[in-house]
Amino acid sequence: AQSVTQLGSHVSVSEGALVLLRCNYSSSVPPYLFWYVQYPNQGLQLLLKYTSAATLVKGINGFEAEFKKSETSFHLTKPSAHMSDAAEYFCAVSEEGQGAQKLVFGQGTRLTINP
Amino acid sequence: ETGVTQTPRHLVMGMTNKKSLKCEQHLGHNAMYWYKQSAKKPLELMFVYNFKEQTENNSVPSRFSPECPNSSHLFLHLHTLQPEDSALYLCASSRDRGRTEAFFGQGTRLTVV
Numbered sequence: 001a002q003s004v005t006q007l008g009s010h011v012s013v014s015e016g017a018l019v020l021l022r023c024n025y026s027s028s029v030p031p032y033l034f035w036y037v038q039y040p041n042q043g044l045q046l047l048l049k050y051t052s053a054a055t056l057v058k059g060i061n062g063f064e065a066e067f068k069k070s071e072t073s074f075h076l077t078k079p080s081a082h083m084s085d086a087a088e089y090f091c092a093v094s095e096e097g098q099g100a101q102k103l104v105f106g107q108g109t110r111l112t113i114n115p
Numbered sequence: 116e117t118g119v120t121q122t123p124r125h126l127v128m129g130m131t132n133k134k135s136l137k138c139e140q141h142l143g144h145n146a147m148y149w150y151k152q153s154a155k156k157p158l159e160l161m162f163v164y165n166f167k168e169q170t171e172n173n174s175v176p177s178r179f180s181p182e183c184p185n186s187s188h189l190f191l192h193l194h195t196l197q198p199e200d201s202a203l204y205l206c207a208s209s210r211d212r213g214r215t216e217a218f219f220g221q222g223t224r225l226t227v228v
Contacts, residue, residue: 032214032215034216036219041221041222041224042221042222043117043119043121043205043219043220043221043222044205044207044219045117045219046216046218049216051214051215090158094214094215095214096214101146101209101213101214101215102148102160102163102171103160103207103216103217104160105157105158106157107156107157108157108158
């Protein structure tokens, strides 16, 4: 079964600094990987996805992630943090189910932006 | 707006009450999901429906009873819940085939008193 590990339940950066959120996966098949963002009292919104095409994936709000097979990683980055980036971020891997696929999520990383 | 709508947004219920959560999607998807999000715990997949048929029940207690009358609607019927069932319940939908992203509703914040 696939699994996802997010290193660091809390990450704090200064406004304008680099954001790096770590995600490592375990999968017996070529993975499909996703990053979602959750703002307070909201559902999950897709930031970006990797589906075996380009290894560097660009998403919304200036975020991007790089798939590294050798490291089994899919870390999320943003060059310059903005106050509005404060949220919880989830990495997920898609697992084939009986008919419909299902997403397996990491435990989430809460990102705090300091002024 | 993700195309997935959940009602109500907030619900407070006693342990002896019966209530239902509703989810509706306007994306033409055939797969729908219930997830539970508790504080300090990962998102837990509860149920998966594909073309109205339940394909996965992740060992969920019987006090949670899902219903999928058609591919656009999903319900979660609740009865005799416990305080530890208080959580954010998220509905999602996706295409029925292939490994693809899911689209989430805004969730129902449930408090059991």
